[in-house]
Amino acid sequence: xxxxxxxxxxxxxxxxxxxxxxxxxxxxxxxxxxxxxxxxxxxxxxxxxxxxxxxxxxxxxxxxxxxxxxxxxxxxxxxxxxxxxxxxxxxxxxxxxxxxxxxxxxxxxxxxxxxxxxxxxxxxxxxxxxxxxxxxxxxxxxxxxxxxxxxxxxxxxxxxxxxxxxxxxxxxxxxxxxxxxxxxxxxxxxxxxxxxxxxxxxxxxxxxxxxxxxxxxxxxxxxxxxxxxxxxxxxxxxxxxxxxxxxxxxxxxxxxxxxxxxxxxxxxxxxxxxxxxxxxxxxxxxxxxxxxxxxxxxxxxxxxxxxxxxxx
Numbered sequence: 551x552x553x554x555x556x557x558x559x560x561x562x563x564x565x566x567x568x569x570x571x572x573x574x575x576x577x578x579x580x581x582x583x584x585x586x587x588x589x590x591x592x593x594x595x596x597x598x599x600x601x602x603x604x605x606x607x608x609x610x611x612x613x614x615x616x617x618x619x620x621x622x623x624x625x626x627x628x629x630x631x632x633x634x635x636x637x638x639x640x641x642x643x644x645x646x647x648x649x650x651x652x653x654x655x656x657x658x659x660x661x662x663x664x665x666x667x668x669x670x671x672x673x674x675x676x677x678x679x680x681x682x683x684x685x686x687x688x689x690x691x692x693x694x695x696x697x698x699x700x701x702x703x704x705x706x707x708x709x710x711x712x713x714x715x716x717x718x719x720x721x722x723x724x725x726x727x728x729x730x731x732x733x734x735x736x737x738x739x740x741x742x743x744x745x746x747x748x749x750x751x752x753x754x755x756x757x758x759x760x761x762x763x764x765x766x767x768x769x770x771x772x773x774x775x776x777x778x779x780x781x782x783x784x785x786x787x788x789x790x791x792x793x794x795x796x797x798x799x800x801x802x803x804x805x806x807x808x809x810x811x812x813x814x815x816x817x818x819x820x821x822x823x824x825x826x827x828x829x830x831x832x833x834x835x836x837x838x839x840x841x842x843x844x845x846x847x848x849x850x851x852x853x854x855x856x857x858x859x860x861x862x
Contacts, residue, residue, distance in 0.1 A: 570621070571631050571658040571678045572758055574711025574720045577623035577845075584620040585843030587820065591615075593833030599785035600830060609643030611694055611833060615653075619843075627665075631658040634685065639695045646695055649688065653697045656682040671714040678707040678724070691733040691749075693792040694833065701751050701794075702729040718771075719761045726754040731794060740795060741784045749795050752782035760806075769808040773824065776801045786831050799830040804837075816845040 577583055592612035595604045617635035624630060633656045640648030657680065664675040683702045690700035709722030728751040736747050755778050762771025783797030804824025811817045821840040826832065 571660050577621050577629050579623050579625045580848040582622045582846045583843055585841055587617045587841030589615040589839040591835045591837040593835040596833040597829045607644045608641040611641045614638045627662040629660040637697045648695055649697050651688055651697055652686050654682045654684050674711045676709040680705040690731050690794050699794050700731050716763055716765050718764045722758045724756045728753055751795050753780045767810050771806050773804040796831040798832050800832050801828040802826045818843045
């Protein structure tokens, strides 16, 4: 985010950024939170269907990503979010050459329609709509080293957040609708022969749960995330290369932290880690990330002007 969109055997899940489409935070009106995130993900074992194995011909497959992200508050209850990453992939063994380039642009609209205090505790409900699309003509049919799947993805997420004191719990679920893609060959075999260059990608459902500690200065949370492909996918066949329309199921756990630096108001540091604990046709990746974000308040000048007028 979004979210947003998954890379086969590479990132195996979602990256966590500053105020995103998938957390219980909103930017205030006319405030922009923007910054950059660096991420490193790698794996040397994977699931071929349900068979857990390694591939010595490829060694360790790794992905590095630098993403520019932003979240702007149209109002305190309506935010727009964007993310665009530059991705580099490589393998430590074999003859397949890694790829690098700009991947997909993700755009989200995050709406807070309901918010209510229950005693001193706050219950909030969110609706998040997203859309991502490839920004370059990268090759999707080059797994596991392609930059992505080159599909347009629309998503709808429903999320609830409950804060009790400094503790909180957030739960959400989304449906990911993925467009067909075209590859550079006229026939391919999945579980049957296809005489076409068009590949039908299965849709997916994502569930995300997080619990942690949240104050104005510090956020620390544990995360459980589950991505499940819907009908239409198939398993990697024995000793074969992966294919864009494979079933891709991922379950991962992680930790995420965000700290606002008191010395520089508006500047925050993000860091985190996640690890795939179960999957189907995906790599068992471990991911580390970190970044810097800064909040720009476009209300500042107007506030100063208003104070100046009052003093006249």
